Amino acid sequence: MNQKKIGDFLRKLRHEKELTQIQLAEILFVSNKSVSRWEKGKSLPDIDILMKLAHFYDVSLEELLDGQRNEMANNTESTALKVAEFENEEKKKMKRITQILVLFSMVLMLISYILSNYLNQNDIIDFIYGFCNGVTFATLALILIVTGRWGLKIRGFKERITSRD
Template structure:
């Protein structure tokens, strides 16, 4: 529990009701010094007074103890949830891109194999040699283009 936060919340609630510390102290049968200590975060109200304060200010006890209204708590929780979802989504995308990166490396190797190895063994004439080399270079080039795209996307995701 953050006493200062609770104190500021109590002060805000009192001001919303348009009361002075003395008037609130009178309603609760405590000294105005006690109210001052609560609002500065030096001390906290007794548990029985917390219940009474919650009833008087028309807030939940949980809100008093956490020092903020439910909507603020819920917004914070929603923000945290969305942050976790976004983080998970980014990690999942990174993982997929890394898998795609392995695929592009395989494409590059296959392109090299087609270009140099198969060209020697499969091509019987110059036309077949040229077609085999072009196919190999195409696969190799496509692999490199994909590799560059994937690395660029990974760099953008890493910056987030």
């Protein structure tokens, strides 16, 4: 999937509607910086935003993911493959974030272990120990929230796609 090509296509579609990035951002309830990143090919919108964009610009999801208008836009198999590719990219992004959070959590747990077992106890050490444990717990909770959010987003998208057929 060519993010730069998709970004150029999104910019072209926005210009056809004679909208600014700020106006489009207000319509989609996102920041104009997000619209700018999409159009520069630095990132892709979430799948629910892609669906809104396809509907708003009156193009198929396949056309958006191709970065161009297609004569045969109703090719279901091709659309399914592109959606699967997008889903895989979302899963990779989720995996990277989860790995970073787990690594961060493990470092904090190691610091807590060292503080509790090898250093003399005093108020500062106790505070740092408690802080590290609290942040570790919060990080693990954040992992659950982030992965759950992405899972729900992907499941909801699949349900919308299958209900249209």
